Amino acid sequence: MITRKPKGNVRRAMLSDMIFIRAFEDRLAELAAQKDALPGMQILATGQEAVAVGVIGSLNPDDVIISNHRSHGHLLARGADPNTLMAEIMGRATGVNRGKSGTLHLIVPEVNALMTSTVVGAGPPMALGAAFAQQYKEEEAITVVFFGDGAAAEGSVHEAMNLAAIWKLPLLFVCENNCWAGAQSLAEHCAIGVIASRGSAYNMPGELVDGNNPDEVLETATRLAAHCRAGRGPALMEAFTYRLRGHGEHDHQHYVDPEELALWKGKDPLTTYGTKLTEEGLVTLQDIQSMEMEAARRVEEAVAFGQSSPFPKPEEALEHVWVNSPRDRQ
Amino acid sequence: MRELHTGQAIQEALAIAMDQDERVFLAGEGVGTSIHDNPLMPTYGLLDRFGKKRVKDTPVSEAAIAGLAVGASNMGLLPVVEIMFFPFITLASDMLVNHAAKLHYLSGGKSTFPLTVRVKAGLGFQAGCQHSHNLEAWMAHVPGLKIVFPSNPADAKGLLLTSIFDPDPVIVVEEMGLYWASGPTPEGDVRVPLGSANVLKPGGDVTVVAYGTPVYAALQAAGALEEEGISLEVIDLRSLVPLDKETVLESVRRTGRLITVHDANRFCGFGAELAAMVAEEAFHSLKAPVRRVAGLEAPVPMAPVQESFYKPSAEKVMEAVRSIL
Numbered sequence: 001m002i003t004r005k006p007k008g009n010v011r012r013a014m015l016s017d018m019i020f021i022r023a024f025e026d027r028l029a030e031l032a033a034q035k036d037a038l039p040g041m042q043i044l045a046t047g048q049e050a051v052a053v054g055v056i057g058s059l060n061p062d063d064v065i066i067s068n069h070r071s072h073g074h075l076l077a078r079g080a081d082p083n084t085l086m087a088e089i090m091g092r093a094t095g096v097n098r099g100k101s102g103t104l105h106l107i108v109p110e111v112n113a114l115m116t117s118t119v120v121g122a123g124p125p126m127a128l129g130a131a132f133a134q135q136y137k138e139e140e141a142i143t144v145v146f147f148g149d150g151a152a153a154e155g156s157v158h159e160a161m162n163l164a165a166i167w168k169l170p171l172l173f174v175c176e177n178n179c180w181a182g183a184q185s186l187a188e189h190c191a192i193g194v195i196a197s198r199g200s201a202y203n204m205p206g207e208l209v210d211g212n213n214p215d216e217v218l219e220t221a222t223r224l225a226a227h228c229r230a231g232r233g234p235a236l237m238e239a240f241t242y243r244l245r246g247h248g249e250h251d252h253q254h255y256v257d258p259e260e261l262a263l264w265k266g267k268d269p270l271t272t273y274g275t276k277l278t279e280e281g282l283v284t285l286q287d288i289q290s291m292e293m294e295a296a297r298r299v300e301e302a303v304a305f306g307q308s309s310p311f312p313k314p315e316e317a318l319e320h321v322w323v324n325s326p327r328d329r330q
Numbered sequence: 331m332r333e334l335h336t337g338q339a340i341q342e343a344l345a346i347a348m349d350q351d352e353r354v355f356l357a358g359e360g361v362g363t364s365i366h367d368n369p370l371m372p373t374y375g376l377l378d379r380f381g382k383k384r385v386k387d388t389p390v391s392e393a394a395i396a397g398l399a400v401g402a403s404n405m406g407l408l409p410v411v412e413i414m415f416f417p418f419i420t421l422a423s424d425m426l427v428n429h430a431a432k433l434h435y436l437s438g439g440k441s442t443f444p445l446t447v448r449v450k451a452g453l454g455f456q457a458g459c460q461h462s463h464n465l466e467a468w469m470a471h472v473p474g475l476k477i478v479f480p481s482n483p484a485d486a487k488g489l490l491l492t493s494i495f496d497p498d499p500v501i502v503v504e505e506m507g508l509y510w511a512s513g514p515t516p517e518g519d520v521r522v523p524l525g526s527a528n529v530l531k532p533g534g535d536v537t538v539v540a541y542g543t544p545v546y547a548a549l550q551a552a553g554a555l556e557e558e559g560i561s562l563e564v565i566d567l568r569s570l571v572p573l574d575k576e577t578v579l580e581s582v583r584r585t586g587r588l589i590t591v592h593d594a595n596r597f598c599g600f601g602a603e604l605a606a607m608v609a610e611e612a613f614h615s616l617k618a619p620v621r622r623v624a625g626l627e628a629p630v631p632m633a634p635v636q637e638s639f640y641k642p643s644a645e646k647v648m649e650a651v652r653s654i655l
Binding site: 064098100105122125127133136159160163319321326328 | 383389396399400433436438441442444474496524571575
């Protein structure tokens with residue numbers, strides 16, 4: 001499948017980013033298990049880090065990403081500031097969205113992560129608008145939208161694919177197929193085995209990649225992004241991966257076959273990619289250890305920043321409802 | 331002042347906005363090439379004038395149309411999208427209710443969504459309840475949205491221009507019956523501010539608050555009652571969000587009586603909000619109970635006799651007035 005291996009430094013950076021994303025989310029899992037350490041629910045992308053780093057690695061700074069409730073990996077790979085991200089997840093005033101969004105709808109315009117929605121299937125229609133604007137303004141940038149296999153069952157996703165293809169918009173659809181929609185397995189919620197094959201239904205390329213292999217994700221995403229950038233219309237990439245920690249930290253995973261889970265834990269992209277790069281001589285075990293230590297240090301800095309930040313004032317809940325608030329509603 | 335049909339006034343507003351600002355584009359089902367070849371329709375001729383880049387016909391995909399507006403507005407464009415009939419807004423409602431309305435808030439004020447949704451609405455076509463169902467109260471209930479509801483060509487033009495350049499998402503309700511109705515319309519870029527009600531007829535005995543075509547039933551009732559020596563003050567809200575509370579409250583404090591009129595059915599309709607507002611803020615001025623003249627508690631019926639039975643009318647307004655005098 002892989003025609004060209006990315007350069008060594010790119011691959012080392014992908015490994016290091018994956019380690020950082022995992023450390024960030026593992027710390028969230030720890031905090032979520034403590035009483036009152038984090039508000040709301042925590043939805044993690046543990047096991048899906050290779051998709052985030054591979055896809056983001058294929059993009060230019062001007063490109064737009066649209067994410068969903070499982071967004072931490074996308075945003076961190078994109079270079080969002082971990083401190084303000086952590087503070088936001090903790091509901092603090094210093095959060096990237098002033099404590100308004102929490103973990104579920106993180107919006108980081110600073111890194112062109114423009115819209116994030118926790119409504120399953122809502123990303124693609126908004127991404128359609130972003131890609132339309134890029135085409136309208138004759139920019140070279142493209143839009144990437146991340147959605148899951150569960151979202152692939154939403155009508156809005158099909159509407160967006162159809163219209164994006166008619167208008168030949170520079171839009172890369174990335175379906176992170178993690179094999180689960182809530183407690184429903186792929187076979188239970190999806191009529192076909194390969195979601196990428198739906199590309200042909202909308203007259204666009206559809207490619208399936210091993211979502212646990214960052215090299216393969218990067219290579220395919222780069223090729224499909226080039227297709228979108230060249231004005232040839234949208235493309236669909238399905239990254240086949242696995243949701244290791246369940247839907248969220250509140251998920252008991254009682255419906256998951258332990259053997260299946262163990263099988264996928266064996267394919268953990270951090271371990272497999274680390275081993276691969278070690279075997280190829282691109283990194284040493286010491287390199288990996290120092291990546292892990294640096295990630296832990298950086299995560300602790302983010303946690304400390306969040307925990308030392310004030311909560312927003314209650315009355316700030318009434319700010320930013322409108323840009324120009326109606327005077328009768330102020 | 332020259333007269334235009336409302337459809338032409340809307341056309342003029344769209345053309346002025348598009349001439350003035352390259353960021354404005356139109357999208358929707360048949361906004362370019364329509365099944366109607368009628369110069370009174372609001373987007374008639376705009377495809378020829380502005381071309382395919384800026385006048386975008388879409389598939390029958392309301393979620394995609396609304397998503398297009400959300401995404402493009404966040405990227406700095408000023409989308410004006412059309413939902414063909416008001417009940418179809420339910421198909422676009424996730425994009426409007428959960429995204430257009432909320433993403434500015436969720437971003438902590440960083441992102442803005444200056445989009446406009448034109449919605450064709452109205453009763454009187456015997457099209458039945460899946461084409462005729464005024465859902466303005468649903469939309470007005472959502473923090474983050476603005477709702478505009480003009481009743482004449484000048485307001486349709488001026489309010490639409492303001493809406494297009496407003497930094498918030500605005501839903502503009504266009505009653506199709508008005509497309510063929512004409513009235514004086516100023517030339518050029520004359521804007522009507524949002525949140526500014528229009529006192530159509532001053533009066534001292536009863537305040538009648540309406541919006542859209544029901545203002546004409548109110549005016550007709552006012553004319554008829556004037557001969558009996560009863561004086562109605564008729565207020566056209568023009569926008570529900572923002573709401574011009576001051577004009578309504580000032581009037582009710584003077585007249586001591588409030589009647590609300592709208593085509594949507596009464597239960598949880600916008601009239602209920604007006605009644606509650608008056609009860610909370612002008613209770614001691616009231617001399618009589620508030621009355622709500624509204625559509626009846628059923629889906630909008632198709633049969634012509636039933637449809638007119640359903641709708642508010644001048645007679646129903648007069649009846650309400652007599653019941654509180």
